[in-house]
Amino acid sequence: MKAIYPFFDWCQNGPLNQIISSRESIFPALETFHLFGLTLLLGTIVVLSLRLLGAMLRNQPVSELAADLSPYTTWGLAISLGSGIPMFIGVAIKCYGATSFWIKMCFLATALIFHFTYFKKVVRSEEAAAVSGKLAAWGALVLWFGVGAAGRSIGFFD
Numbered sequence: 001m002k003a004i005y006p007f008f009d010w011c012q013n014g015p016l017n018q019i020i021s022s023r024e025s026i027f028p029a030l031e032t033f034h035l036f037g038l039t040l041l042l043g044t045i046v047v048l049s050l051r052l053l054g055a056m057l058r059n060q061p062v063s064e065l066a067a068d069l070s071p072y073t074t075w076g077l078a079i080s081l082g083s084g085i086p087m088f089i090g091v092a093i094k095c096y097g098a099t100s101f102w103i104k105m106c107f108l109a110t111a112l113i114f115h116f117t118y119f120k121k122v123v124r125s126e127e128a129a130a131v132s133g134k135l136a137a138w139g140a141l142v143l144w145f146g147v148g149a150a151g152r153s154i155g156f157f158d
Helices: 006-013 015-022 026-052 062-090 092-096 099-124 130-157
Strands: none
Touching: 006 015, 006 062, 006 092, 015 026, 015 062, 026 062, 026 099, 026 130, 062 092, 062 099, 099 130
C-alpha cells in the first residue's frame, strides 16, 4: 500500500520499521517508555501549573521550583520524543490516515512552542504576575493534556 506522501511510505517500509516489526515486544516496550516520559513531563507541568495557579507550594518561588523541576521536565520530554518517533515509524501509514494523529501533532507543535517561549518566560521570572501566570498554567495544562488525550485516542478512534 502506497502512502500519498512518500515520507510516510518511507517510514513504514524503511529499515527502522523492519527492526520495530521484527519482534512483538519492541512496540510495547516503546509504549512503556513513551508513557513513562509523558508521565514525567506532565507531572512537572502539573506541579508548576498548580504553583502558578496558587493551589500549592505558595511559599516557594516559581523560578526556584521551575529550576528544580527542569531536569525532570527535560528528561520527560526527551524520553517521550525519543520513544514516540520510533513508535510513529512503526505505524506510519496508520498515522497518516488517523485524524487523532494529526490533532496530536497540532497539539504537540503548539505545546512545544508555548512551552519554550511563553511558559518558560513566565516560570523563570521572579514575579509570575497573576494574569500571565494563570494563562501560562492553563495553557500548559490544556496543551500537554491535549497531546496525551489525542495520542491515546489514536488507538481507539482511527
